[in-house]
Amino acid sequence: MSGGGAPDFFYREAQRLGYVARSAFKLLQIQNQYKLIKPGCSVLDLGCAPGAWLQVACQSLGPLKNGGAVVGIDVKKVKVPSLHCDARVQTISADVMKLSKPQVMELSPKKKGFSVILSDMCPSVSGISTRDAALSFELGVRALDLAVGRAMSVSNDNFQNEGVSCTCSPYDKGVLLSRGHLVIKLLESEDTKELSQICKPLFKKSTWLRPKATRSSSREIYLICQDLKSHSSMTYLGRLEAPITVRDLTLEGPKQQAKSIRKLSIHQTE
Numbered sequence: 001m002s003g004g005g006a007p008d009f010f011y012r013e014a015q016r017l018g019y020v021a022r023s024a025f026k027l028l029q030i031q032n033q034y035k036l037i038k039p040g041c042s043v044l045d046l047g048c049a050p051g052a053w054l055q056v057a058c059q060s061l062g063p064l065k066n067g068g069a070v071v072g073i074d075v076k077k078v079k080v081p082s083l084h085c086d087a088r089v090q091t092i093s094a095d096v097m098k099l100s101k102p103q104v105m106e107l108s109p110k111k112k113g114f115s116v117i118l119s120d121m122c123p124s125v126s127g128i129s130t131r132d133a134a135l136s137f138e139l140g141v142r143a144l145d146l147a148v149g150r151a152m153s154v155s156n157d158n159f160q161n162e163g164v165s166c167t168c169s170p171y172d173k174g175v176l177l178s179r180g181h182l183v184i185k186l187l188e189s190e191d192t193k194e195l196s197q198i199c200k201p202l203f204k205k206s207t208w209l210r211p212k213a214t215r216s217s218s219r220e221i222y223l224i225c226q227d228l229k230s231h232s233s234m235t236y237l238g239r240l241e242a243p244i245t246v247r248d249l250t251l252e253g254p255k256q257q258a259k260s261i262r263k264l265s266i267h268q269t270e
């Protein structure tokens with residue numbers, strides 16, 4: 001069992017129920033409230049170590065015969081937990097900041113994309129709150145960029161004049177399927193509102209949640225975005241030809257996109 005802080009109710013419950021971390025209860029609450037993961041759907045879990053969300057995501061898919069898939073990515077090597085996970089779960093060791101969208105797309109069932117993307121990614125906390133929040137924001141923006149691709153430029157005005165300039169390919173498609181859902185963990189700061197402003201026009205609904213299992217000392221908060229609007233229903237496509245400006249965000253160029261997925265190590269349940 002991983003996790004800092006003193007053992008508490010959620011820690012003990014996680015041990016009792018066979019979850020590898022108390023964070024399982026955060027996704028359980030999200031799933032109870034929003035029912036994002038449906039039987040048979042495809043889930044991408046960004047920052048999946050040590051694997052508690054993999055367990056909850058796999059349970060939420062329902063019986064094995066219903067199908068579905070859970071793909072977890074983490075910079076740390078993650079062994080798929082034996083309890084609550086089955087052959088539908090696989091993990092990949094990689095830095096999400098360095099993966100290209102085509103590489104991630106390759107990992108989805110039939111290479112068509114994912115119906116749910118979860119990002120519980122968190123930087124190693126330094127204790128310097130502004131620094132930690134900025135790094136967490138960067139990971140959150142990366143999750144959004146992977147999910148929706150160029151559509152993110154709809155709200156790029158929020159970022160302009162503050163950072164570096166990146167030009168995206170007009171074919172820069174995200175890996176989240178239309179009507180799909182996205183969950184992003186952030187450490188609260190004045191920037192967190194910006195991210196929800198970007199998400200609002202892209203999804204039918206976006207709300208904030210601070211799960212009961214979040215420790216009182218933590219500033220973490222989750223942005224729950226439901227029902228990605230289809231590209232055709234978005235009214236801003238004309239603007240997508242313009243270069244976008246995103247603070248501190250490295251969007252991959254064609255060279256990185258061409259990198260082979262074979263470089264990744266894939267671990268599957270036996």
Ligand SMILES: C[S@@+](CC[C@H](N)C(=O)[O-])C[C@H]1O[C@@H](n2cnc3c(N)ncnc32)[C@H](O)[C@@H]1O
Pocket residue numbers: 021023024046047048049050051052053054073074075076094095096097120121122123124139
């Ligand atoms: C809070 S933990 C996730 C807990 C997980 N959801 C669970 O329930 O077991 C955050 C994870 O994000 C991962 N992470 C941080 N930055 C990352 C990056 N750039 N790429 C991939 N994983 C990253 C960390 O290695 C860490 O394991």
